[in-house]
Amino acid sequence: MYLRQLSRHAASISRWAPAIVVLALLSALAGCKKEEIRVYVAPKEKPAPTRTAAHDSGPRPHAHYTVPGGWTEVEPGAMRSARFSVPGSVGNLDVSILPLPGVTAGQLDIVNLWREQVRLEAVSESDLGGLAEKVRIGEKEGELFDMVSNDPMIEDKHKARILVAMVKDGDTSWFIKMTGEDESVRQQKPVFTDFLRSISFDYSAHGTEVAKTAAPGAEVKPAWAVPKNWKEVEPTQMVLAKFIASGQGDAKAEITVSVFPGDVGGVHANVNRWRGQIGLPAASDSEMKSIIQPLDAPGGGAILVDMSGENLGTKARTRLIGAIVPDGGRTWFYKMMGADAVAEAEKPALIRFIQSAKHSNNG
Amino acid sequence: MVKSIVKVFTSLRLTVVCLSLGILLVFFGTLAQVNEGLYNAQDRWFRSFFVYWSPPGSNFRIPMFPGGYLIGTVLLINLIAAHIARFQLTWKKLGIHITHAGIILLLAGQLATDILSKETQMSFAEGETKNFSVDPQSTELVLITDSATPDQEKVVAIPEGMLVRGGEIRHPELPFTVNMKAWHINADVRQRAPMVDTNPPPTTAGHGRNITLIPLTEAKKMNEYNVPAAIFELTGADGSLGTWLAHGKLRDQEIIAGGKTWRMTMRFERVYHPFSVELLKTTHEVYRGTDSASNPGGIPKNFQSRVxxxxxxxxxxxEVDIYMNNPLRYExxxxxxxxxxxxxxxxxxxxxxxxxxxxxxxVAPYAGCAVVGGGMVIQFMMHLVGFIGKRRAS
Structure with missing residues (x-):
């Protein structure tokens, strides 16, 4: 009787066994979702609508100043209005002018941000007043914060020091900052405060003066004859125009044109910047004589360099042919960088291209 | 053998054991959320067959408690097996059969939800339009290049799990291999400060050369997200393309390989939709007079998005209004x-x-509850009718 009942149960369960197995498998599946690479085609994203005028549109504020002796003006990058390199006893000191329109962050947060850079503890609002020195920035009175690290931070031997001057001018907060080795910054402090007094702020966007100092993005491309085999591509930030010249296979070279106000630190500093881009050591002034060749371009004073090094990422052999063309109050930079064979083949075309360009100040 | 297996799986004791373990699991799993965080605890206690424990400093794992999947599966098998073994097709037991079917529907529905459901988020500012939502619990490394059509782009997305496992990652669509060097579950980045950051930068190519990476502890609170960072080497047909850093706060980075330009970035996993949603207006109302010094925002009365x-x-x-208790059901x-x-x-x-x-x-939980309720009502009514009938007869 019992056996018969049992066998009936077993039989009925065996009928349902597939369903039970499926359920068990399903629950097991829930535990191990397989991860794999997805490939899909998606619509290109529309750029976000522009924010308020204070942030994206309108002219970028810039400063006028007198550059102290021994300071070299260098490429400022996207955020800074100006940047300088100052020789120090341990490496160079870095000086930058940073305008931030519409910045709402408190002074305390900003000071603590820089204190963090030199590994100092954050200070409270009540301590802040005691840390600030009054300083003249152009015609305005600003505040200067002098911060030095407790520990050696530079090459693990020397303390680091930051001088930050800040002033609010209308809606824009201006920060002028010097960073570097403690003793060198201390020695440069009087020069830095003199420099602060020479600064004036400019928010205008019109007139000939501004055309020379406006951000590179505001530049209009000059009339020039682009070689037929060059393909124009979307320029990146700080670049006015960009072209690709292709050789055999994947070999190619990239040609970029940019223009900046002033002499941007001079020919030597910029040639050394280019040398760094292809892994070459900086050249001394005497070595420069053999590197720099004169270039016959409208306006006169143009130079050409032709250097071989390596791609910093791929370590592949890379050629850089660059030209620096002064143009009244600003300087044009033409750079071809890429595979050796392509650069060699395109060098005459590059020179013809530079010579064809009608910069605004040379007709 | 068969006899003992059938006996175990049809036993009511097993049901009681499973339910008791379930209660303990919910209790300890809920407490564990304090230290482990909501999502980690859910995965470790409920979405697992066993809850493991590793002795400090060791790699091996010891199962110490049955996980949610194991208890749920055993309970489901027990319920079905007991139901079949004791099944008697009589009208008298109709209510019980229906109640059991309802419980099976509840368990199976929860399992299906676990396997099939996906929770994502769509964030935008007024005036912005989105055609995708993101899963903030899951990050992926994406490589984007032009597709055949000008208004579209091809995306190759490598999921977080593969990046965590490390090693070499290849795909036929990619002209390079990704060789993982380091992975940080949560990290921040900041611009390298001149003279201050004297350590070598984390990578030899891309934004990483100008960045200092700050590893952080894993975010465990419900309103905090991890922003992972990956450092990897790319190797193309002609050799290494350098080491690269991917992090959610960095802008897209350009890689030229295989005759194409690729954009690389790390972002939350995206789910694209065949429609777009534009945020037209947000309304945030609070009860008048409820804002105070301790609660400057006041007590919220209405959050409303017009999309x-x-x-x-x-x-x-x-145009549709989405607000509290009034979700939009679409596609x-x-x-x-x-x-x-x-x-x-x-x-x-x-x-x-x-x-x-x-x-x-x-629909499963709603339908399951309705079926269970219906079964109980039927069983109760049958007893009641029988009882009244007997009283009348006597």
Missing amino acids: KIENPRRRESR GLTFFQHQMGRDELDQARGTSTLQVVRNPSW
Whole structure:
């Protein structure tokens, strides 16, 4: 009787066994979702609508100043209005002018941000007043914060020091900052405060003066004859125009044109910047004589360099042919960088291209 | 053998044991959320067959408690097996059969929800349009290049799990291999400060050369997200393309390989939709007079997002209001009002986050409860009618 009942149960369960197995498998599946690479085609994203005028549109504020002796003006990058390199006893000191329109962050947060850079503890609002020195920035009175690290931070031997001057001018907060080795910054402090007094702020966007100092993005491309085999591509930030010249296979070279106000630190500093881009050591002034060749371009004073090094990422052999063309109050930079064979083949075309360009100040 | 297996699986004791373990699991799993965080605890205690423990400093794992999947599966098998073994097709037991079917539906529905449901978020500021939502619990490394059509792009997305496992990652669509060097579950980045950051930068190519990477502890609170960082080497046909850093706060980085330009970035996993949603207006109302020094925001009365749905396939363009307790159900998705805020750079502009849930088995718990309730009513009524009949007869 019992056996018969049992066998009936077993039989009925065996009928349902597939369903039970499926359920068990399903629950097991829930535990191990397989991860794999997805490939899909998606619509290109529309750029976000522009924010308020204070942030994206309108002219970028810039400063006028007198550059102290021994300071070299260098490429400022996207955020800074100006940047300088100052020789120090341990490496160079870095000086930058940073305008931030519409910045709402408190002074305390900003000071603590820089204190963090030199590994100092954050200070409270009540301590802040005691840390600030009054300083003249152009015609305005600003505040200067002098911060030095407790520990050696530079090459693990020397303390680091930051001088930050800040002033609010209308809606824009201006920060002028010097960073570097403690003793060198201390020695440069009087020069830095003199420099602060020479600064004036400019928010205008019109007139000939501004055309020379406006951000590179505001530049209009000059009339020039682009070689037929060059393909124009979307320029990146700080670049006015960009072209690709292709050789055999994947070999190619990239040609970029940019223009900046002033002499941007001079020919030597910029040639050394280019040398760094292809892994070459900086050249001394005497070595420069053999590197720099004169270039016959409208306006006169143009130079050409032709250097071989390596791609910093791929370590592949890379050629850089660059030209620096002064143009009244600003300087044009033409750079071809890429595979050796392509650069060699395109060098005459590059020179013809530079010579064809009608910069605004040379007709 | 068969006898003992059948006996175990049809035993009511097993049901009681499973239910007791279930209660303990819910209790300890809930407590564990304090230290492990909501999502980690869910995975470790409920979405697992065993809850493991590793002795400090060791790699091996010791199962110490049955996990949610094991208890649920055993309970389901026990319920079905007992039901079949004791099954008697009589009208007298109709209510019990229906109640059991309802419980099976509840368990199976929960399992289906676990396997099939997907929870994502859609965040935008007023005036912005989105055609995708993101899963903030899952990050992926994406490589994007032009597709055959000019208004579209091809995306190759490598999921977080593969990046965590490390090693070499290849795909036929990619002209390079990704060789993982380091992975940080949560990290921050900041611009390298001249003279201050004297350590070598984390990578030899891309933004990483100008960045200092700051590893952080894993975010465990419900309103915190991890921002992972990956450092990897790319190797193309001609050799190494350098080491690269990917992090959610970095802008897209350009890689030229195989004759194409690729954009690389790390972002939350995206789910694209065949329609777009534009945030037109946000409304954030609080009860009048409830704002105080301790609670400057006041007590919220209404969060409301007015959105415009554009669906070219259906030729549809309409405006909808989504607010608390009034989600939008559209194309198999449910959009709930989740968070509301102000644009960091433009305080006049409202922002809104909608929770987007795809759960094909969302009806199962409602149907399961209704079936259980119906079965109990039927069984009770049959007893009641029988009892009244007997009393009348006597």
